[in-house]
Amino acid sequence: MSHISSKGLYYTIFTTLIVLTGVTVAIARMDLGALNTPVALAIAGFKATLVILFFMGVKYNTPLTKVVAASGFVWLIILFGITMGDYLTRAWIGFPGR
Amino acid sequence: MGQQLEASVLGMWVFLVTEVMFFGGLFMAYILYRSLYPAAWLAGSHELNEVLGGLNTVVLICSSLTMALAVRAAQVGAWMGQVVNLILTIIFGTIFLVVKYFEYAAKFEHHLVPGPHFDPARDPAQQLYFSLYFMMTGIHALHMVVGIVLMLIILRMAWKGRFSAEYYGPVEISGLYWHFVDIVWIFLFPLLYLIGKHH
Numbered sequence: 001m002s003h004i005s006s007k008g009l010y011y012t013i014f015t016t017l018i019v020l021t022g023v024t025v026a027i028a029r030m031d032l033g034a035l036n037t038p039v040a041l042a043i044a045g046f047k048a049t050l051v052i053l054f055f056m057g058v059k060y061n062t063p064l065t066k067v068v069a070a071s072g073f074v075w076l077i078i079l080f081g082i083t084m085g086d087y088l089t090r091a092w093i094g095f096p097g098r
Numbered sequence: 099m100g101q102q103l104e105a106s107v108l109g110m111w112v113f114l115v116t117e118v119m120f121f122g123g124l125f126m127a128y129i130l131y132r133s134l135y136p137a138a139w140l141a142g143s144h145e146l147n148e149v150l151g152g153l154n155t156v157v158l159i160c161s162s163l164t165m166a167l168a169v170r171a172a173q174v175g176a177w178m179g180q181v182v183n184l185i186l187t188i189i190f191g192t193i194f195l196v197v198k199y200f201e202y203a204a205k206f207e208h209h210l211v212p213g214p215h216f217d218p219a220r221d222p223a224q225q226l227y228f229s230l231y232f233m234m235t236g237i238h239a240l241h242m243v244v245g246i247v248l249m250l251i252i253l254r255m256a257w258k259g260r261f262s263a264e265y266y267g268p269v270e271i272s273g274l275y276w277h278f279v280d281i282v283w284i285f286l287f288p289l290l291y292l293i294g295k296h297h
Contacts, residue, residue: 003165004173012194014163021287025148028292036296040288048281055166056277057270065108072115076122085127088133 003060013054020047103267110271114278116175121282124234128289132229135223140294142227144212147201151291154197155283161190169273172256172266180256180269184249187276190247198239205232238286241279250274265272 024043032039053059058069132139164186171179202268211232212225252272255261263268 004170007167007170008178009167010163010170013166014159017159018156021159023286025152025292028288028295032295037289037293040292041285044285044288047284051162051277051281052274053275055162055275061107062104064260065104065111068108068111068267072118075115076118079119079122079126080129084129085134087130 003057005054005060009054015048016023016050017047099264104269104285105148105270106141107274110145110274114274117278121234121237124200124237125285125289128230128234131226133228135194138221138223138227141221142200142210142224142231143290143295145205145208146231146291147204148200148291148295150197153285154194155287157190157194157197158283161194162185162277164190164274165276168256169269172261172269173263175261175263177256180261184256188246190250191242191249195239195242195246198235198263202232233271234286234290238279238282241282244271245276245279248275 008052020043027039027043028036030036052069058066061069109231164183168180168183168187171183173175205228209296210228212229216222216225216228249272253267263287
């Protein structure tokens with residue numbers, strides 16, 4: 001945790017984040033069909049990863065902190081996956097009374 | 099001191115995981131209702147001002163940079179660097195909230211706030227979109243207010259010279275919170291403002 005990043009690294013991350021924001025806006029104007037939202041989320045996910053690893057310094061944290069930080073997002077995927085797995089498949093199986 | 103800092107950082111991350119789950123519930127509602135009412139989502143998103151949303155995204159990224167530089171200044175024991183970067187962070191955070199105020203005011207003027215005054219010419223399902231818009235950005239804005247108050251406290255401590263290369267935990271921990279709030283916005287901006295811009 002005593003790791004001190006160089007100012008240059010922070011400026012590089014900052015520039016990348018700004019450029020990717022521009023890319024997000026530009027891509028939103030293109031018609032990618034069903035891919036628009038997944039591409040936007042992929043860029044947002046990459047931006048979030050940069051912030052977590054370098055601005056928040058998780059890259060230089062202890063393994064325990066890394067696992068805890070990752071766990072929040074793992075549980076998020078479980079929440080989204082199981083809930084949508086339920087809602088999206090409800091119409092697949094017919095049952096009496098419906 | 100190193101071990102204390104590690105423990106503090108770990109504790110803050112446990113708190114941030116609960117925050118991820120808290121916002122996660124709202125994102126869950128967003129995914130579900132967008133899948134059920136895709137047309138209402140596109141129509142609702144068209145009413146948002148993407149220029150102001152984009153401006154706020156840039157403002158928050160700037161604030162994250164100054165926050166990271168403030169933590170670095172504390173790590174190397176630079177008083178001036180801490181004070182200047184903390185003040186800049188507070189200013190960027192305030193700009194964000196001022197822009198948000200004007201956006202909200204426009205929504206009220208255009209009868210886009212869910213409830214009895216919602217534009218009757220619109221599909222009622224769009225109220226779901228705007229409910230989630232106000233809930234997600236509102237709770238995010240509340241986190242920004244908390245963050246600014248936190249930064250004012252840290253600024254006061256930094257001003258008094260409380261932080262050094264040996265002791266800078268509070269700056270680091272508050273910085274984690276600030277960056278987290280930035281990350282939430284990184285996802286909110288494309289999901290609320292930019293869907294359906296290609297139509």
